[in-house]
Amino acid sequence: MFLDKFQTAIGEVDALGKESNRLTQDAVLGRVENLHDVMIAAEKAKIAMNLTLEVRGKVLEAYKEIMRMNF
Numbered sequence: 757m758f759l760d761k762f763q764t765a766i767g768e769v770d771a772l773g774k775e776s777n778r779l780t781q782d783a784v785l786g787r788v789e790n791l792h793d794v795m796i797a798a799e800k801a802k803i804a805m806n807l808t809l810e811v812r813g814k815v816l817e818a819y820k821e822i823m824r825m826n827f
Contacts, residue, residue: 775797
């Protein structure tokens, strides 16, 4: 259940990154009318990636803590 949600979230982060890259490339080639859209897409991708890394770090910390417990 958690793994499925996490994999879905990673897929969404990947899609945001790809969209940001596509818009950036379009901006470089002069095919974008509104540069704000490019900047917004880049920030969305950055924030999503940072959040994903934070969640991953917390999951790893929790796993390590569980492994240190003596039952």
